[in-house]
Amino acid sequence: MGRARSIAICGAGIGGLAAAIGLARQGHRITLLDQFDTPAPVGSGLMLQATGLAVLEQLGLGGEVRQLGSPLTRLWGLTTPSNRPVLDVRFEHLRPGLIGLGVQRAMLFNLLHRTALEDGVEILTSRRIESVDPSSGDIMLETGEFLAGFDLVIDALGVRSPLTRAPKQELAYGALWATLPWPAGGPFKPDALEQRYKAARQMAGVMASGRLEPHGPVSLTYFWSIRRDAEAAWRDAPLDRWKADARALWPETESLLDQITHHDQLTFARYRHRTHRQPVSGPKLVHIGDAWHAASPQLGQGANMALLDAHALCLTLEEAGDIPNTLARYAALRRNHIRLYQAMSWLFTPVYQGDGRVVPFLRDYLAAPLSHVPPAPKALAAMVTGAFGAPLKRLGLRP
Template sequence: MSQPLNIAIAGAGIGGLAAAALLAGKGHRVSVYDQFEAAGPVGSGLMLQETGLAVLAELGLRAAAEALGAPIARLWGVSADTGRAVLDVRYGALREGLRGIGIQRAALFRLLEGAAAASGASVVASTRITAANPATGMLVRQDGGAHGPFDLVIDALGVRSVLSSAPAKALPYGALWATLPWPEGGPFDPEALEQRYEAARKMAGVMPSGCAHPGAPQSLTYFWSIRDDGYDAFRSAPLLHWKDAARALWPETARLVEQIQDHDQLTFARYRHRTHWPAAEGRLIHIGDSWHAASPQLGQGANMALLDAFALARAVEAGGEAAEIAALYVRQRAAHVRLYQLMTWAFTPVYQSDSRLLPWIRDWLAAPVSKLWPAPPLMAALVSGALGSPLAKLGLKAGR
């Protein structure tokens, strides 16, 4: 057990709250700084893979997350152009009983927020952090005030982190997201994330996302791919124009689309890709999207942030100076981060781009090959996070 440290965390998102709960739970003095009056989630549903669930198990939250979420056994996508199934990933191809969990971001946030509070971490609201000194461990607020010094400063501010010097490359496509009630009587598979594509220019998806709290109705997350530079045009056009396009791509979603009566019901998410090297400098350590931002094509964002938080807590527990802690943290995570950054970079334009060639290759070459062994278990390993899994390295155990 290391000596108690004085630790600051900038950002009360999934990674920041998980790190706070893990570190404060080991007796460290943890202060979490967030710019909002009350910390809260941003976004709609997300997927928890076995990697993220293993970290939640260490926090005693896995059972609660599984109860609030919806099990996902399959990722299934169909090309509207050809009618061919061009994405068919079954978790069971890797291991019987393996599942992902679709969960509302707000539900996961509340679990982690409760764990952080129970561990003794302090959340300081209405505090916008604008700078950090890696040498002294001081944090600077927007109003010029300062906090610290701290033994460690954890940057969990996400892809737009002001504490990261690496520019984030904006991806051409983002997505519109909405959380809607699960429709009684289908027509969607309650254990599948389903998608429909028109080339790679249009994509719609439906993902079961569980319930907001115990006893609440089941929900789904609906998403629609949109070019980043097309969002203003979407906002200024009558909503009916978008609805017509959505129904034309996937007629079965008409009941969902009809529930959306206002542009503001659809949250626009811009995607960026970047990796901040070095991941640590002096007393400053980056986790989650402030280190490795990517599109959500492989459903790894929250899981990678949870793994970062656990790896950092494990490095702190090993003891030593800030440089030693940072070095161990990076050794535990660097290979996995590099692998999934590369795979996400490669897969994203296949499903979100203006390319004509890539969707043709996807539909007519990659899709048939993906059904041949060893592609099914390999794809399941990639999506579940098991490819290059760091669980053994981190001393984490996979669930059932």
């Protein structure tokens, strides 16, 4: 390994915390800055795929995550009113025994945050970043305070990062989501992320999302697709009006809808596309996760991609060499995989979230039957699990 460096990480999300842990264990001095008074997770339950799990295993956290997560083996979706299967992706088609894990984002965050503190990461809260000088590594806060002396600054501030000018395309659809108790003996498949669709204009989903702590109750993540320009009207309207639509789309969710008694139980998530051509903005500034590349969430794929970015950066910084060459190596390791998934997200998002009529028709009556014809089942499993492009092999990780 090269010499120990002073590294600042901006943003205490999944990618920022994973990078902090990995780099601290290499002997670097890590300062993690976050805008919140108390760092906390933002977002819903997510599905950890073999990609993200491999990184967590490398950090020694795989056992605890597996203990608390809900094993998932497939994606299963029906269109209404015909109940025609239009999504059936089984992970075993890619590799026997392959699973994903439904987890609460709060559980994953708490585990990473605790581990970072145990590994000696200095976490500075209530620090809102205004800018970073990519040449000197000096950080300017919104208060006017400067933090200087860093050999490298890592931007893990997400899609709204002020440290990048990459354009952001806000997608027409977002989603309302809630975390609710898993209904014992209920109608949902515990090993599947289930979805129901009406064309592509309405979509609801249910996914088991594990426990917050050992022996705690199992939760589920419920989500409802909604146009971003309809969110304000949804909040102003009586909740029963939306519940009638949600119940009509998926009658079996009535027991879940009964638990939602006010609008604030549902959090609205906006989705954006953004991609930097280069994740390196100068000799001392590099971007990871959604600060480099963001897309529609695609079952929490953003968290898995951020974990891969964090590992790739740790891998290259472990090698001897100057910072610019190290960052160039990091970009090379991740660029092709990211381009591939950005393209697939752009291609497939309108299939399940959009106002068009032709694309959902083709999905239901052409694509769905063809998805069962080899080699489609294996290809779909590879796409959903993030295995296209062999990212684990490229990063020296074992699935």
